[in-house]
Amino acid sequence: MITVLAGGIGAAKFLEGLAAVMPPEEITVIANTGDDAVFYGLRVSPDMDTVLYTLAGVVNRETGWGLAADTFHCLRAMERLGEATWFQLGDRDIATHLYRTRRLREGATLSEVTRELGDRFGVRCRILPRILPMSDDAAPTRLRTSAGWLSFQEYFVKLGQEPEVLEVDLSAAARSQPAPGVIEAILISNGVIVAPSNPIISIGPILSVPGIREALRKTPARVAAISPIVGGKALKGPADRMLASLGYGSSAAAVAELYRDFVDLFVLDQQDAALQSEVENKGMRAIVTQTIMDSAEAKRSLAATTLQALQEIRDQSAGRGGAGRAR
Amino acid sequence: MITVLAGGIGAAKFLEGLAAVMPPEEITVIANTGDDAVFYGLRVSPDMDTVLYTLAGVVNRETGWGLAADTFHCLRAMERLGEATWFQLGDRDIATHLYRTRRLREGATLSEVTRELGDRFGVRCRILPRILPMSDDAAPTRLRTSAGWLSFQEYFVKLGQEPEVLEVDLSAAARSQPAPGVIEAILISNGVIVAPSNPIISIGPILSVPGIREALRKTPARVAAISPIVGGKALKGPADRMLASLGYGSSAAAVAELYRDFVDLFVLDQQDAALQSEVENKGMRAIVTQTIMDSAEAKRSLAATTLQALQEIRDQSAGRGGAGRAR
Numbered sequence: 066m067i068t069v070l071a072g073g074i075g076a077a078k079f080l081e082g083l084a085a086v087m088p089p090e091e092i093t094v095i096a097n098t099g100d101d102a103v104f105y106g107l108r109v110s111p112d113m114d115t116v117l118y119t120l121a122g123v124v125n126r127e128t129g130w131g132l133a134a135d136t137f138h139c140l141r142a143m144e145r146l147g148e149a150t151w152f153q154l155g156d157r158d159i160a161t162h163l164y165r166t167r168r169l170r171e172g173a174t175l176s177e178v179t180r181e182l183g184d185r186f187g188v189r190c191r192i193l194p195r196i197l198p199m200s201d202d203a204a205p206t207r208l209r210t211s212a213g214w215l216s217f218q219e220y221f222v223k224l225g226q227e228p229e230v231l232e233v234d235l236s237a238a239a240r241s242q243p244a245p246g247v248i249e250a251i252l253i254s255n256g257v258i259v260a261p262s263n264p265i266i267s268i269g270p271i272l273s274v275p276g277i278r279e280a281l282r283k284t285p286a287r288v289a290a291i292s293p294i295v296g297g298k299a300l301k302g303p304a305d306r307m308l309a310s311l312g313y314g315s316s317a318a319a320v321a322e323l324y325r326d327f328v329d330l331f332v333l334d335q336q337d338a339a340l341q342s343e344v345e346n347k348g349m350r351a352i353v354t355q356t357i358m359d360s361a362e363a364k365r366s367l368a369a370t371t372l373q374a375l376q377e378i379r380d381q382s383a384g385r386g387g388a389g390r391a392r
Numbered sequence: 393m394i395t396v397l398a399g400g401i402g403a404a405k406f407l408e409g410l411a412a413v414m415p416p417e418e419i420t421v422i423a424n425t426g427d428d429a430v431f432y433g434l435r436v437s438p439d440m441d442t443v444l445y446t447l448a449g450v451v452n453r454e455t456g457w458g459l460a461a462d463t464f465h466c467l468r469a470m471e472r473l474g475e476a477t478w479f480q481l482g483d484r485d486i487a488t489h490l491y492r493t494r495r496l497r498e499g500a501t502l503s504e505v506t507r508e509l510g511d512r513f514g515v516r517c518r519i520l521p522r523i524l525p526m527s528d529d530a531a532p533t534r535l536r537t538s539a540g541w542l543s544f545q546e547y548f549v550k551l552g553q554e555p556e557v558l559e560v561d562l563s564a565a566a567r568s569q570p571a572p573g574v575i576e577a578i579l580i581s582n583g584v585i586v587a588p589s590n591p592i593i594s595i596g597p598i599l600s601v602p603g604i605r606e607a608l609r610k611t612p613a614r615v616a617a618i619s620p621i622v623g624g625k626a627l628k629g630p631a632d633r634m635l636a637s638l639g640y641g642s643s644a645a646a647v648a649e650l651y652r653d654f655v656d657l658f659v660l661d662q663q664d665a666a667l668q669s670e671v672e673n674k675g676m677r678a679i680v681t682q683t684i685m686d687s688a689e690a691k692r693s694l695a696a697t698t699l700q701a702l703q704e705i706r707d708q709s710a711g712r713g714g715a716g717r718a719r
Contacts, residue, residue, distance in 0.1 A: 106494040138463050142487030146512045156483040160469030167433040185473045 067372070068093045068254040068286075069194075072267025073100075073112040074129035074301060075293055075358075076260035077119035082364025083258075084120060084194060086372065092194035093250040095277075097262070098175065099199075099206035099238055099270030100217040104152050105143065107162035108169055111218075112267065113179060113196060114161060120193050121186040129301075132157045151223045174201040176244045197250065199271045202241035206270050207234040217266065226303040229310045233265055238273035251280040256375040259290035261356060263304040264323045265311065281327035287378045289330040289371050291356055292317035296336040300357065318343045325349070330374050332356060332367075350378055394699070395420045395581040395613075396521075399594025400427075400439040401456035401628060402620055402685075403587035404446035409691030410585075411447060411521060413699065419521035420577040422604075424589070425502065426526075426533035426565055426597030427544040431479050432470065434489035435496055438545075439594065440506060440523060441488060447520050448513035456628070459484045478550045501528040503571045524577065526598045529568035533597050534561040544593065553630040556637045560592055565600035578607040583702040586617035588683060590631040591650050592638065608654035614705045616657040616698050618683055619644035623663040627684065645670045652676070657701050659683060659694075677705055 067087065069080060071094050083092060096113045103109070111130065118124035118132055125131045135155030144150045154162065161182065168178045175198045187193035206217045210228035220228060251257055262268050272278045281288055294317045299305040305315040313319040321331045321344045331344050334356040344351035352374050358364045394414065396407060398421050410419060423440045430436070438457065445451035445459055452458045462482030471477045481489065488509065495505045502525045514520035533544045537555035547555060578584055589595050599605045608615055621644045626632040632642040640646040648658045648671045658671050661683040671678035679701050685691045 105490040106497060107490070132469075136463065136465050136483065138483035139466060139487045139490070142459075142484040143490065146487055146491050146509075148487075148491065156463065156465035156486075157469035159466050159483075159486065160473055160475075163432040163434070163466075163470065164473050164475065170433060182473075 066091050066093065066250075066254045068095060068250045068257045070257070070259045070262075070268055070271050071096050071112065071116055072260065072262025073097075073115040074119075076112075076262045076267070077116045077124070077129070078358045078364055079258075079260045079291065079368065080116060080120055080194065081361070082358065082366070082368035083372075085361070085365045086369045089120070089194050093246075093254065094194050094196045095199055095247050095250060095271060096179075096196055097199060097267050097270050099204055099235065099266065100221065101203070101205065102152070102216065102218045104154060104162075105148065106166065107154070107159065108166045109152070109154070109162050110165065110175070110179075110198070113198060114158070116196055117179075117182060117186055117193070123186065131155050152218060153222075174244070176201050176246070195246075197246050198244050199247060199274050199277070200238070200241035201244045202237075204238040204241040204270060204274070206238070206266055208232070208266075209234065221266075221303075226306075230265075230303070230307045231310065233269065233307075233311070235270055235273040238270040239275065241274050243274050243276050247274070248276050248280045251277065251286070252284050254284070254286045256286050256372070256379070257281065257284065257288040258371060258375075259288070259324060259328070261291040261293040261300075263293060263299070263302055263307070264320045265304065265307050278327065287329045287375050287382070288327055289332060289375050290320070290324045290328045291332040291367070291371060292320050292334060292337065294320055294337075295334040295356060316340065318347075321347055321349065321351070329378055330371075332371055332374070350374070393418050393420065393577075393581045395422060395577045395584045397584070397586045397589075397595055397598050398423050398439065398443055399587065399589025400424075400442040401446075403439075403589045403594070404443045404451070404456070405685045405691055406585075406587045406618065406695065407443060407447055407521065408688070409685065409693070409695035410699075412688070412692045413696045416447070416521050420573075420581065421521050421523045422526055422574055422577060422598060423506075423523055424526060424594050424597050426531055426562065426593065427548065428530070428532065429479070429543065429545045431481060431489075432475065433493065434481070434486065435493045436479070436481070436489050437492065437502070437506075437525070440525060441485070443523055444506075444509060444513055444520070447523075450513065458482050479545055480549075501571070503528050503573070524574050525571050526574060526601050526604065527565070527568035528571045529564075531565040531568040531597060531601070533565070533593055535559070535593075536561065548630075553633075557592075557630070557634045558637065560596065560634075560638070562597055562600040565597040566602065568601050570601050570603050574601070575603050575607045578604065578613070579611050581611070581613045583613050583699070583706070584608065584611060584615040585698060585702075586615070586651060586655070588618040588620040588627075590620060590626070590629055590634070591647050592631065592634050605654065614656045614702050614709070615654050616659060616702050617647070617651045617655045618659040618694070618698060619647050619661060619664065621647055621664075622661040622683060643667065645674075648674055648676065648678070656705055657698075659698055659701070677701070 209232035212228035309315040338353045341351045536559035539555035636642040665680045
């Protein structure tokens, strides 16, 4: 069993590759809910929906989020009613949010609703990996920026990631409880993979949920992380600028540093081959491969390479009597 | 000022005519909310929406309800999620329900939300009549039928009005309070008109709200009612079968009988000219005109004829020192 810590689009692409090279039902996804938000009374879980839609094969391939061929008639009608419409909710997508919102109001947990949605999308497509929210508690990420304190979606969508991020408030995640199964998934898996997601605002909230980081440190499973930074730049999104403005520096090595206490294997892109020894000096194995997932084959290849390297570390540490990580 | 008691489609058509022959802003509509329902957590007010959409000029002319050229992508997606989808909610229509639901959750009353929706639709179209829900309290109509006890929409939409109606439970309306302005609108208007709506399930709930029927009896305004039954048949919907199965008989005269205690003027269709003296024997004036609203001109004509007859009764009773109604 493999457990993947996941943000949104980058993680979803990686998970597509992973589900193609191993049985999808043996994958557990722990998803960020720090960017969850409420629009028009609807509870929206953007990262989980991106993962779900992508794995169910119904995602909009052009944007990476939302449903393929979705329309926006309801949103335009909301606009005519004078409502703010900067968050793009498609007509078909709204069905997902109506379902989630109703079930939560009925007393279901986010875990339960997420499983139900997985079943409903999965039965019509293929067996889906199990998706767990990091927490069933509300854990909204807030950002102090050059435009003041913002909710995640205000920063990310409304203001298009333009403001400079000066501080990231993950205190809600730090007060939350991990969802049922999250800690177990880390402790009993054969390998854990941190997807190539923004380390600050996608993986950061997950790591802030009490018990998760500790479980990553103490799990007998080997832990890999794939750099979301390639040649000093984020392939998508503001991770590079955010790492810089928060003082970490915008290189793949900076990401490795953030994960230093629990990662055994760090996957660098070919463009960052020169960073390999710098990363290995942090006490983790570093491998170099193509991390840019520009084709189905590239997704599969990255997943297979990561799994194989995890296996090699496992074998080696078994041979060395279990001594692996520098911790 | 004219106050109209209104159900759905028939009332909306009449109101279109009325708004064309007098200043719309001098019309107050008291609307049935007994058929309000909740679908997917969304609060839907079908009669009020039909009136609003019709008066705003955005109604679907083919069905008489819903928005023109609306699409049903969200509903189809709900179906794929395994949800019941017998109630037709269009993508654009859902925006109205999202708005209403959110505002109600924020603590607004149904009256307030209805006024806001009127403002938002009206400013983009024309000055709209004021629409008041009969009550801000939930007042769902329930029906005992040959298929058992049903909510209104289960009977009306899900089962297509097929079951025989054996009993109508308006006890929720009878426990509700009239919305602010409802009683005043009846007492201070220059005339009250009961629209050609189903007397049992559209007008019946309004009349069951405490104080409304009494206000209709004691208002100094003259009260007219337009028969929704023509030649023993309802033009649309189950009013004729319902009047019969409940033992009232399915003629226009049966409707007049139901309104006998508060109506001064009853408007019969030409096809029912033979009922004129039977209705007048109930102690009210009866006039005969075309009530079938098959064109804009027919709507205007019915409204103008009704207003004129109300005026004549008012003038006559003024001349007779105010003695009008047989009550």
